[in-house]
Amino acid sequence: MDFNGLRQMDSEYIAGTYARFPVAIVDGKGAVCHGIGGEEYIDFTSGIGVNSLGFCDDDWVAAVSRQAGTICHMSNLYYTAPNVQLAKNLCERTGCKKVFFANSGAEANEGIIKAARKYSADKYGEGRNEIITLVNSFHGRTITTLAATGQEVFHKNFGPFTGGFVHALANDIGDLKAKVSDKTCGILIEMIQGEGGVIPLQKAFTHAVAALCAEHDILLMVDEVQTGMGRTGTLLACEQFGLKPDLVSLAKGLGGGLPIGAVLLYAKCEKTFGYGDHGTTFGGNPIVCAGANVVLDKLTDTLLADVQRKSKLIFDAVGKMPHVKSVSGLGLMIGVEFDTLAGRDVVNKCLDAGIIFLTAKTKLRMLPPLTITEEQIQKGLNVLSNILTNWED
Numbered sequence: 001m002d003f004n005g006l007r008q009m010d011s012e013y014i015a016g017t018y019a020r021f022p023v024a025i026v027d028g029k030g031a032v033c034h035g036i037g038g039e040e041y042i043d044f045t046s047g048i049g050v051n052s053l054g055f056c057d058d059d060w061v062a063a064v065s066r067q068a069g070t071i072c073h074m075s076n077l078y079y080t081a082p083n084v085q086l087a088k089n090l091c092e093r094t095g096c097k098k099v100f101f102a103n104s105g106a107e108a109n110e111g112i113i114k115a116a117r118k119y120s121a122d123k124y125g126e127g128r129n130e131i132i133t134l135v136n137s138f139h140g141r142t143i144t145t146l147a148a149t150g151q152e153v154f155h156k157n158f159g160p161f162t163g164g165f166v167h168a169l170a171n172d173i174g175d176l177k178a179k180v181s182d183k184t185c186g187i188l189i190e191m192i193q194g195e196g197g198v199i200p201l202q203k204a205f206t207h208a209v210a211a212l213c214a215e216h217d218i219l220l221m222v223d224e225v226q227t228g229m230g231r232t233g234t235l236l237a238c239e240q241f242g243l244k245p246d247l248v249s250l251a252k253g254l255g256g257g258l259p260i261g262a263v264l265l266y267a268k269c270e271k272t273f274g275y276g277d278h279g280t281t282f283g284g285n286p287i288v289c290a291g292a293n294v295v296l297d298k299l300t301d302t303l304l305a306d307v308q309r310k311s312k313l314i315f316d317a318v319g320k321m322p323h324v325k326s327v328s329g330l331g332l333m334i335g336v337e338f339d340t341l342a343g344r345d346v347v348n349k350c351l352d353a354g355i356i357f358l359t360a361k362t363k364l365r366m367l368p369p370l371t372i373t374e375e376q377i378q379k380g381l382n383v384l385s386n387i388l389t390n391w392e393d
């Protein structure tokens with residue numbers, strides 16, 4: 001089937017929730033992939049921060065294939081080794097005490113929300129169940145995580161929402177303090193608001209949030225769905241801010257291409273979830289966990305240092321390009337703001353020239369595989385620079 005045939009079938013059978021780019025990808029290796037007509041692309045998106053090791057990393061493919069041919073699934077009522085091994089790896093690498101596996105970022109956030117409420121109910125009784133999140137945040141598309149999401153644009157037509165969420169302004173500790181009450185059990189933040197436009201929180205604000213949490217026994221909850229798993233040059237982004245969270249959600253890059261979410265429970269919440277408190281059929285599936293173990297093993301200090309080096313290369317180069325107003329983000333999570341140009345128009349032109357970028361609001365966004373080579377980065381930057389230099393309206 002050619003591209004037009006596929007597009008026709010898509011419009012006939014797939015719910016029209018995505019504004020897809022006019023490309024169908026059929027195969028890939030590392031940061032390079034091919035379209036249905038044989039065109040070659042360098043991928044600066046890793047499936048929105050998912051393929052941390054790029055397409056089809058040899059060791060990841062071997063582990064996933066081996067596991068698929070051994071035990072593909074068993075219910076969570078039984079033990080499977082890849083699942084337990086992944087939890088051990090995550091505890092050792094992040095300092096959390098316990099892990100609960102889910103299937104997506106939204107589900108991981110549902111998990112940390114449940115954990116925060118349960119912690120508070122256990123200690124203070126019912127009623128202390130409010131969670132403060134930030135304006136312009138994004139936490140997922142379920143009804144509860146939409147309630148947590150501080151962007152009206154996602155709320156239209158889907159109410160009523162789960163109660164118990166209050167939104168405060170990012171980087172405004174006065175506003176946040178004003179929203180804290182004797183009902184507050186958690187404060188949920190993204191270290192960098194990804195979908196909100198790749199906007200990092202100010203370090204001083206995050207420290208003030210942590211101090212507020214410590215003072216009132218409010219749980220510090222960090223959504224690392226997009227920023228986690230080496231994306232910003234450390235395993236978790238909150239490490240770079242010097243934060244010690246009580247609950248962390250992970251997803252996207254953890255699976256390296258298969259769906260997974262994880263709820264990381266730190267010391268305060270170690271015993272919060274007991275028998276029957278939470279569960280899922282697929283969460284922690286052995287195939288997915290086998291792949292995630294490879295991802296985690298490959299996120300060595302050397303790779304994380306590479307991420308930081310490659311990040312600097314991109315920041316330095318893009319900052320000097322014409323039409324660029326600002327470059328934001330950390331590590332390989334980068335947003336580019338233009339003077340008058342719309343990010344999507346630039347992304348479309350780059351796509352025609354063989355480079356795949358994303359958008360975030362009006363910005364161009366880069367989330368390349370952590371393993372992208374400097375040569376591939378250079379090729380992508382050359383294309384972007386040429387397009388911006390020769391831009392004609």
Ligand SMILES: Cc1ncc(COP(=O)(O)O)c(C=O)c1O
Pocket residue numbers: 104105106107109138139140141190194195223224225226227251252
């Ligand atoms: C910070 C953050 N949290 C949660 C989610 C939701 O993740 P998922 O789409 O896997 O449910 C996303 C997705 O973009 C995200 O960026």
